[in-house]
Amino acid sequence: MARYNYDLPSDLIEKVRAKGPMVVATLNEKGGVGKTTLTFQICVHLAEAGLKVLAVDLDPQGNLTKTTLRYGELQHDRVFSDVDIDRANSMTIFSNANERVKPVPVSDNLSLNTGNTNLVALMGIQHDLLLELDEYLARQTEFDVMIIDCPPTPGNHVTAAAMAADYVLSPANADEYSSDAIKNVVKTITRFKRKYNPGLNLLGVILNDVDNSSKIKKDYVELMRGEGADPDEFYFGIRDKIFETRLGKRVAFQEAQTVGMPITRYQRGNAADEMYSFLQELLTRLSKEEA
Numbered sequence: 001m002a003r004y005n006y007d008l009p010s011d012l013i014e015k016v017r018a019k020g021p022m023v024v025a026t027l028n029e030k031g032g033v034g035k036t037t038l039t040f041q042i043c044v045h046l047a048e049a050g051l052k053v054l055a056v057d058l059d060p061q062g063n064l065t066k067t068t069l070r071y072g073e074l075q076h077d078r079v080f081s082d083v084d085i086d087r088a089n090s091m092t093i094f095s096n097a098n099e100r101v102k103p104v105p106v107s108d109n110l111s112l113n114t115g116n117t118n119l120v121a122l123m124g125i126q127h128d129l130l131l132e133l134d135e136y137l138a139r140q141t142e143f144d145v146m147i148i149d150c151p152p153t154p155g156n157h158v159t160a161a162a163m164a165a166d167y168v169l170s171p172a173n174a175d176e177y178s179s180d181a182i183k184n185v186v187k188t189i190t191r192f193k194r195k196y197n198p199g200l201n202l203l204g205v206i207l208n209d210v211d212n213s214s215k216i217k218k219d220y221v222e223l224m225r226g227e228g229a230d231p232d233e234f235y236f237g238i239r240d241k242i243f244e245t246r247l248g249k250r251v252a253f254q255e256a257q258t259v260g261m262p263i264t265r266y267q268r269g270n271a272a273d274e275m276y277s278f279l280q281e282l283l284t285r286l287s288k289e290e291a
Contacts, residue, residue, distance in 0.1 A: 006264035006265075006276050007049070008045065008049040008280065008283065009280065009283070012280070012283040012284060012287055013049050013050055013051060013283065015283075016051060016145065016283055016286050016287050017050075017144050019286070019287060020144075021137075021140070021141060021143055021144060021145075021146065022144075022146070022166045022167065022286065023137055023146045023147075023148065023164055023166050023167070024146070024165060024167045024168070024169050024203060024286075025147075025148040025150055025161040025162065025164075025165040025169070026038065026039045026042075026149055026150060026169050026170070026171065027150045027158060027161065027162075027168050027169070027170055027185060027188075028170050028171055028178070028181055028182070028185060029152060029153065029154055029184050029188075030152055030172075030173075030177055030178055031152035032152075033152075033173050033178060033181075033208055033209070034171050034208045034209055034253070035149065035150075035152065035171050036059065036064050036067070036149055037253055037254070037257050038171050038206065038208065038247075039055070039064055039147055040055075040064055040067045040071075040257060041253075041256075041262065041263055042147060042279070042282065043068065044068075044071055044110065044262045045262050045275070046144075047107060047110035048107075048109070048262060050109065051145055052109050052142055052144045052145075053109060053110050053111070053144065053145050053146070053147065054103055054110075054112070054137075054140055054145075054147070055068055055106075055110065055112045055113070055146075055149070056090055056112075056133075056137075056146060056148045056149065057113060057114055057115030057149050058090055058115060058119060058122075058148055058151065058157045058160070058161060059115050059119070059149055059150065059151040059157070060115065060117050060118075060119040060120045060151060061115075061151070062114070062115045062117070064115065064149040065114045065116065067257055067260055068106055068110070068112050068260075069085075069106065069112070069114075070259075070260035071107075071110075071261070072106035072110075072260075073260070074259065074260045074261075075107070075260060075261065076107045076108075078105075078107070080104060084102075084104045085114050086114075087100065087101065087102045087104070088102060088104040088113050088114045089101070089113070089114050089115075089116065089118060090114060090115050091115075091116075091118040091119050091121060091122065093113070093132055093136045094122060094129045094130065094133065094160070098132055098135075103140070111143070115149075119151075122157055122160070123155055123157075125156065127159075130156055130160040130163060131160075131163060133160040133161070133163070133164045134160075134163050134164035137164050145286070148161045154184075154188070158188065159192075162188065162189070162192040162196070162200060163192065163196050163197050164197075165200055166199055166200065166201070167200070167201055167202070167203035167286075168202050168203060169203045169204060169282075170185045170202070170204070170205045170206070171205075171206050171208045172205055172206070172207060172208065172224065173208060173209050173210075174209075174210050174218075174220035174221045174224060175216075175217070178220075178224075179220060179223065179224055179235075182205055182224070183234055185202075186202060189201070189202055202238070202241050203282075203285055203286070204242065204243050204281075204285060205224070205238070205241055205242050206243045206245070206246075206278060207221060207224060207242070207243070208246075208247045209247065209248070209249050210248050221246065225239060225242050226238070226239030226242070243278060243281050243282075244277075244281060245274060245277040245278040245281055246274070247271075247274050247275070247278060248270060248271070248274060250270065250271035252266065252269065253271055263275045264276055
């Protein structure tokens with residue numbers, strides 16, 4: 001039976017707010033894991049719960065931008081001019097004109113730095129300019145949580161995000177390729193902690209699009225949770241970083257994305273229940289001194 005109330009716990013919201021501004025990068029070097037869908041759902045739910053949220057779209061595909069602007073238009077009657085969208089462009093952060101960058105307000109609590117194909121040029125810029133994202137986000141002191149949506153490829157986009165972030169959140173499917181990709185994510189975090197950002201930590205891995213009717217998927221869930229009679233050594237070592245909640249293979253997630261709505265307002269049921277459970281875990285981890 002679906003929950004009646006999807007309000008996130010006020011004590012967790014207050015703990016996250018009291019902890020001060022924090023930056024989370026959603027990252028997986030494998031595509032098709034629902035990263036942008038999850039990033040959007042996190043942003044709108046935390047904003048509707050009362051936190052000040054900044055979404056930063058670093059993906060040249062700009063899908064987070066499209067969905068978040070649609071949310072502002074359909075759910076908050078916002079009208080966005082081309083000037084406002086251009087002024088908020090994430091690519092401009094990596095230039096000498098970055099002090100003119102202004103996030104576009106999508107709702108009272110949610111703002112957005114937009115992404116589009118201009119971000120392809122980030123692959124060719126000099127390395128020291130990648131630090132501009134960290135400096136830009138450090139100036140956004142009015143926000144409680146800033147979430148960077150990264151493209152599913154290694155390179156300067158991921159480097160800039162990893163140098164600016166406090167945490168990495170990694171969505172993953174229960175399959176061989178995602179299993180390997182998470183190992184690469186952990187290697188990336190370890191490398192950046194050592195060279196550039198000692199404060200960077202893995203917030204967690206959220207298993208997404210899980211098909212409970214598939215034995216192979218169930219086997220990979222067990223492997224990636226570090227469970228079983230002969231657990232995988234790597235995943236056993238990070239088992240405390242795997243979220244207890246698993247997000248199932250739900251059409252409702254894509255439908256909610258299409259109409260720009262939080263899943264808990266779009267449709268009560270399993271998808272909304274799972275998202276609510278995940279968000280509780282997420283807030284709990286964010287509220288701790290160290291994730």
